[in-house]
Amino acid sequence: MHKIPESVLVVIHTPALEVLLIERADRPGFWQSVTGSLDAPDEALIDTAARELMEETGIAADGADIALRDWHLSNIYEIYPVWRHRYAPGVTHNTEHVFSVCVPRDTPIVLSPREHLRHLWLPYPEAADRCFSASNAEAILQLPRHVG
Incomplete structure (x- = not known):
């Protein structure tokens, strides 16, 4: 089954x-923030963001204490050639929808060892510099505009 070329990016911050x-x-x-593709074409973006957040970090967005924030921002980017085999033949671009979530610094992080090796917390400018993805780095640099 091919991946759907529509995904979420969730910037987790304190x-x-x-x-x-x-x-x-x-x-x-x-290094990256939480990312993931829709499981089905009709899956709501907020549901994709909550699912990926839980799968990749163990953080549950309960809507009360920990709530996802939809930035209403989408990026279209070219899929790195190394990952194109996951998509249908001829698919070269992905649409990424940006979310964020604010959590306490001492929130336990439980990584999926199949997907990720380790985690770290960095001030947002340093985190942006560490990301391999340009759209991820740009979202992190926009973080101050989307909080509060």
Whole structure:
């Protein structure tokens, strides 16, 4: 089954604008925020963001204490050639929808070892510099505009 070329990006941050980054298991040294594709064409973006947040970090967006924020921002980017085999033949671009979630700094992080090796918290400018994805880095740099 091919991946749907529509995804979410979830920037996880603290009130002090420290950002959680996770290192890809399939590409050590590639740091990113939570990302993931829709499971079905009709899956709501907020549901995709909540599912990916839980699967990749163990953080549950309950809507009360921990609530996802939809930035109403989408990026279209070219899929890296190394990952194109996951998509239908001829698919070269993905539409990514940006969300964020604010959590306390001491929130337990439970990584999926199949997907990620380790995590770290960095001030948002440093986190942006560490990301391999330009759209992820840009979203992190926009973080101050989307909080509060």
